[in-house]
Amino acid sequence: MSAHYQAVNWNRQKYIYDGLLAGGVLGYLALFLGTSFLLYPSITAETALIRGLGTAALVLLTLILCIGPLCRIDRRFLPLLYNRRHLGVTMFLLALSHAVFSIIQFHALGDMNPLVSALTGTWRVPPVDRFPFELLGFAALLILFLMAATSHDYWLATLTPPVWKSLHMMVYVAYGLIVLHVGLGALQAERQTGLTLLVGGGLIVVLGLHLVAGWRERAGDGPAAGAVLDGFVEVCRVDDIRENRARIALIGGERVAVFRYEGKLSCVSNVCAHQNGPLGEGKIVDGCITCPWHGYQYLPDRGSSPPPFTERIPTFDVRVRDGRVFVNPRPHPPGTRVEPALIHRVMP
Amino acid sequence: MNRRLRHRHRWMVLSLALVLPAAFSWTLASRRLDPGTGQLPAVLADPPAGHGQVLAVREFLLGSVIVNSRLMADSASRQMTLEITPRTDPREPDPLLYWSPEAPEAESGSGVPPDAVLLGSLRGTRTRSFPLPKDAATRDGSLLLYSLGHQSVLGAATLPTQSLLAQGAAARP
Numbered sequence: 001m002s003a004h005y006q007a008v009n010w011n012r013q014k015y016i017y018d019g020l021l022a023g024g025v026l027g028y029l030a031l032f033l034g035t036s037f038l039l040y041p042s043i044t045a046e047t048a049l050i051r052g053l054g055t056a057a058l059v060l061l062t063l064i065l066c067i068g069p070l071c072r073i074d075r076r077f078l079p080l081l082y083n084r085r086h087l088g089v090t091m092f093l094l095a096l097s098h099a100v101f102s103i104i105q106f107h108a109l110g111d112m113n114p115l116v117s118a119l120t121g122t123w124r125v126p127p128v129d130r131f132p133f134e135l136l137g138f139a140a141l142l143i144l145f146l147m148a149a150t151s152h153d154y155w156l157a158t159l160t161p162p163v164w165k166s167l168h169m170m171v172y173v174a175y176g177l178i179v180l181h182v183g184l185g186a187l188q189a190e191r192q193t194g195l196t197l198l199v200g201g202g203l204i205v206v207l208g209l210h211l212v213a214g215w216r217e218r219a220g221d222g223p224a225a226g227a228v229l230d231g232f233v234e235v236c237r238v239d240d241i242r243e244n245r246a247r248i249a250l251i252g253g254e255r256v257a258v259f260r261y262e263g264k265l266s267c268v269s270n271v272c273a274h275q276n277g278p279l280g281e282g283k284i285v286d287g288c289i290t291c292p293w294h295g296y297q298y299l300p301d302r303g304s305s306p307p308p309f310t311e312r313i314p315t316f317d318v319r320v321r322d323g324r325v326f327v328n329p330r331p332h333p334p335g336t337r338v339e340p341a342l343i344h345r346v347m348p
Numbered sequence: 349m350n351r352r353l354r355h356r357h358r359w360m361v362l363s364l365a366l367v368l369p370a371a372f373s374w375t376l377a378s379r380r381l382d383p384g385t386g387q388l389p390a391v392l393a394d395p396p397a398g399h400g401q402v403l404a405v406r407e408f409l410l411g412s413v414i415v416n417s418r419l420m421a422d423s424a425s426r427q428m429t430l431e432i433t434p435r436t437d438p439r440e441p442d443p444l445l446y447w448s449p450e451a452p453e454a455e456s457g458s459g460v461p462p463d464a465v466l467l468g469s470l471r472g473t474r475t476r477s478f479p480l481p482k483d484a485a486t487r488d489g490s491l492l493l494y495s496l497g498h499q500s501v502l503g504a505a506t507l508p509t510q511s512l513l514a515q516g517a518a519a520r521p
Contacts, residue, residue, distance in 0.1 A: 042441045042497065165353050172360045176368050183375030196376065203372060210361045217354075254351055276353065 017083040021090055028056050050101045054186075055198060057094035058178065062202035064088055065175060069213035071292075075281070078292050085151045088171075092141075092148040099141055133185035140177035143170045153274075161276045179203060232319055232326035238265070238343055239323065246289075248280035252329035255280065256316055259289060259300045264340035266300035267316035267327050273334075274311070304335040400429070403512040411493045411503025413438050413470075421513055426485045428509055430467070433475040441497020445470045447480055452490040452504035460494050460501065467491075484509040 032052040036043055064087050070077040107117040118134050147168055149155075156164045182199050226234025235249035241260040248257050248270055255270035257280030268289065270280045277293030284290065288297035288306060298305055303315040312335030317328035320341045332338060400422035407416050418431040432445070448464040467478035470493060483489070488508040494501050 041439045162353060166356070169353075169357060169360060172364050176364055176371075179368055179372055180375065183372050187375065188379055200372065200376075203369060207361070207365045207369070211365060214358055214361060250351075 013079075014083055014086075018086055021086060025056060025060070025090060025094070028059065029053070032056070046101065046105050050098060050105060051186075053094050053098035053101065054182075055195070057091050057098055058182070058198065058202070060087060060091040060094065061171075061175060061178065062206055064091060065171070065206045066209055069209035072213040072217065073209070075292070081293055082295075088144075089148045089151055092144040095141055095144055099137065131184040131188075133181050133183075133188075136177045136181040136184065140174040140181060143174040143177075147171060147174075156275065161274065165276055175206070226324070226326075229319070229321060229326050231330075232317070232328050234324050234326050236325050237323055238320060238325055241265070241325070244284040246280040246282075247325070248278070249327065251316070251327055252331070256327060257289075258318060258325055258327065259284060260343070261287075261300060263343050264301075265318045265320060265325060265343060266338065266340045267318045268298065268300065268303045269314045269316075269331065269334075271313065272296055273313055279313070301340050302335060302337045303332075400427070403428075403515070408505045409503070410434075410491060410505050411438065411440075413493070413503070419507075419509065419512060421485075426482075426513070428480040428484050428513065429477050430480055430491075430507070431475060431477045432470070434470060434473050437472055438470055438493065438502070440495040440502055442495060443470045443502070444468070444494045444496055445478065446492040446494055447478075447484060447489055447507065448492050448504075449483055449487055449489045452492075452506050459499070460492060464492060480509060485513055486510055 029052050032055065033045075033048050036048040036051065064084060067077065067080045067084055067087075071081050103114045103118050107114040110117060119132070119138060147170065150159065150164065150167060159167070179199055182195065186195060187199070226236075228234070233251055235251070235256075235258060236247045238260070241247045241258060244259075244261050246257040246259045248255050250256075255278075256267050257270045257278075258265055258267045259280075261284045268279065270278055272279050272291040272293065274291065274294055274296045277291045277296075279289055279291055279298070282290045282292040284300065285297070287299070289300050290297050296305070296311060297309075298311070298313060301315075303313045305311040314331035314334050315336050315338045316331055317338055318341040319326040319328075320343060325341075400420045403419045403421050405416075405418050407414065409415075414435045416433045416435065420429045420431065421427070422429075430447075445467040446460055446464040447467055448461055450461055450463075465481045467480075468476065484507070488506065488510050491505050491507050492501050493503045
C-alpha cells in the first residue's frame with residue numbers, strides 16, 4: 001500500500017466496515033425514536049430527531065475516542081482503527097444535522113437571522129443555566145468540520161502527517177466543548193438520567209482508557225539504558241525479539257523499531273510515513289514491515305515501500321554482539337539501504 | 349507518532365482529565381431545575397378541596413380523556429367547586445383546564461377565548477378541585493382542555509352550572 005495520493009480505494013473490508021457503521025447509526029436512530037415515542041407520547045417528531053441525532057453523534061465520538069487507547073491496550077481492536085476516518089465523517093454529519101434541525105426548531109421562527117439568534121440568544125444572561133451553550137457546540141462543530149474536510153489522504157499528503165496529526169488532535173478540544181455543550185444545555189433544563197449517564201459514563205471511559213494506555217506507553221519514552229559500543233547503543237537482547245516482530249526503543253530522542261526476520265535484524269524509524277503509526281507494533285508480512293494501523297508496507301533493509309510505491313522512512317545501522325542488539329543513533333536518510341545484521345554468523 | 353506529537357497528545361489528555369470531569373460536575377451541581385407539578389407539595393399543587401352540597405356527579409369525555417367529576421356549591425357563598433378525576437393521563441404537552449362562558453361547539457379546535465378562565469393543570473390522574481369563577485353561578489358554560497405545547501384545544505364539554513345550581517336550590521326544603 002502507499003500514501004501516494006489517489007482516489008479512495010474501496011475494498012471488501014471497507015464495504016463491511018461502512019455497512020456496519022450505516023446499519024448501526026440507522027438502528028440507533030430507529031431505536032431512539034421508537035423508545036422516545038413509547039415513553040413520551042407527547043414528544044414531537046422534530047424534538048425526538050434532534051435528540052436522536054445529538055446523542056448518536058455523542059455516542060459515535062465517544063467510540064472514536066476509545067478506539068485509539070483500546071488498540072494500545074489490546075491489539076484485537078486494531079481492525080476498528082482501519083477505517084476510523086469514516087466514523088469521524090459520519091459523526092460530523094450527525095452533529096451537523098443536529099445543529100441544523102435545532103436552529104430550524106428553536107431559532108427560525110422569529111424575525112432575526114436564525115444563525116444570529118442561535119449564537120447570541122442567551123449571551124446577555126450570565127448565570128450558569130443561561131450560559132450560551134450553543135457557542136460551545138458551534139465551536140466544536142467548526143473543529144469537526146475542519147477534521148472531516150481534511151480527512152482524505154490528499155490532505156494528509158499535502159499537509160504532511162505531523163501537521164495533519166496535530167490538526168486532528170483537536171478532536172480532544174472538540175470533545176471537551178461538546179461535553180460542556182450538553183452539560184450547560186440539555187442537562188440544565190431537564191432531569192435526564194440517561195443523558196447524564198451517557199455523557200458522564202462516556203467521559204469516565206474515554207479518560208480512563210487514555211490514562212491506562214498512556215501509563216503503559218510511558219515506559220517506551222525512557223532512553224535506552226544499555227551499554228554503548230563504538231557509538232552504538234544497546235537496545236535489547238536478540239532473544240527479546242520474536243520472529244517477524246520488532247522491539248521498540250528510544251534512540252536519539254525518537255523511537256526506532258528493530259525487526260527480526262529470516263535470521264537477520266534491521267532497524268527503521270518507528271514512525272510510519274502515512275499517519276505516523278507505530279511500525280514496531282506491526283509485523284513482517286510477505287517480507288515487508290506492515291503498519292498495524294492501515295497496512296502500509298516497507299522493506300526492512302531499505303525503509304522504502306516496495307515498487308511502485310514511493311514512501312520512505314529512515315533506517316539505522318544494527319550490530320549484534322554476544323546475543324545483544326546495538327543500534328547506531330544516527331539515522332540514514334529515508335529509504336537508504338542498510339545491510340541487515342546477521343543473528344548467527346555463518347561459520348567458515 | 350513522533351515524540352513531539354506524543355508529548356502533545358499526552359498533555360492534551362492530561363489537561364482534559366484534570367479539567368473536564370470537574371467542569372462537567374460543576375454544570376450538574378449548578379443546575380436550577382424548575383419543579384414540575386408532581387414535585388410540588390400537595391398544598392401548592394392542588395387548590396383547596398371544595399365543600400358544600402353536591403349538585404351533580406357526572407362522567408364525560410374531554411378530548412380523548414374520560415373524566416369523573418363532582419360539582420359542588422356552597423349554599424351561603426354560592427361558590428361553586430368542580431372536583432375532577434381523569435381516568436387516564438391526558439399525555440399531551442402541558443394540558444391545561446379552562447372554564448369558558450361559551451358553548452363547547454364554538455371552542456373545539458380553536459384557541460382559548462379571551463374570556464376563558466384558567467382553572468389549572470390536568471396532568472396525571474390525581475383528583476383535584478378547582479374553584480369556578482363567580483360567573484359560573486349565573487350562566488352555563490363549558491370546560492376546555494388546552495395543550496400549551498400544541499397550542500390547541502384538545503376537547504370541550506358543557507358544564508351547566510347555572511342550571512344545576514337552580515335545580516339544587518329548588519330541591520332544598
